[in-house]
Amino acid sequence: MRIGVLAVQGAVREHLNILSQLEIDGRRVKKAEQLSGLSGLILPGGESTAISLLSRGCLLTKVGELASKGFPIFGTCAGMILLADEIEGQEDAYVRAIDIAVARNASGRQVDSFETMLCVKGVADDFPAVFIRAPYITRVGNGVTVLAKHEGAAVMARQGNVLVASFHPELTSDMRIHRYFIGMVKEYEEKEAVL
Numbered sequence: 001m002r003i004g005v006l007a008v009q010g011a012v013r014e015h016l017n018i019l020s021q022l023e024i025d026g027r028r029v030k031k032a033e034q035l036s037g038l039s040g041l042i043l044p045g046g047e048s049t050a051i052s053l054l055s056r057g058c059l060l061t062k063v064g065e066l067a068s069k070g071f072p073i074f075g076t077c078a079g080m081i082l083l084a085d086e087i088e089g090q091e092d093a094y095v096r097a098i099d100i101a102v103a104r105n106a107s108g109r110q111v112d113s114f115e116t117m118l119c120v121k122g123v124a125d126d127f128p129a130v131f132i133r134a135p136y137i138t139r140v141g142n143g144v145t146v147l148a149k150h151e152g153a154a155v156m157a158r159q160g161n162v163l164v165a166s167f168h169p170e171l172t173s174d175m176r177i178h179r180y181f182i183g184m185v186k187e188y189e190e191k192e193a194v195l
């Protein structure tokens with residue numbers, strides 16, 4: 001199984017480390033051509049504006065096309081912002097792959113970063129979640145399932161093949177959320193093999 005990590009800016013290496021610990025072939029994706037041959041993609045945390053500005057050519061457009069075809073995508077923090085249909089206070093969104101609205105930097109400034117235990121539906125009762133100037137989910141559409149909340153705010157959600165989290169599972173040694181995503185990728189591979 002080959003999973004790509006969008007390698008434009010942000011916590012790329014950390015995701016690749018976890019994938020390699022789980023014996024998954026993780027690949028850096030810097031160009032649209034590098035999306036072929038993958039079974040899933042991770043959009044890391046970092047700075048969503050920087051990632052969108054530095055993404056070359058039609059990279060993000062291609063990511064959107066794949067998402068609409070059922071290809072599994074996981075966005076953490078800035079990656080979640082890039083995947084959201086709507087960004088509060090911003091006219092335009094980016095990939096628009098999941099029917100949610102997000103508020104950027106809702107958990108405060110860099111100095112307000114924190115770690116807390118979260119209950120993640122179907123994954124863990126005690127996941128150590130690291131929040132760094134994290135976005136919160138402020139609206140979820142009908143087809144979206146909220147998987148975790150922090151102080152009443154939705155911080156992790158899934159719509160079919162698209163998974164998003166406000167926090168950074170790649171910055172802890174807990175691999176349960178990555179394993180959950182790999183489960184989504186396996187399901188996709190099995191479905192594709194049948195088609």
Ligand code: GLN
Nearest residue numbers: 045046047048077078133
């Ligand atoms: N605040 C950042 C943004 O708006 C996200 C922060 C993060 O990815 N840790 O893109």
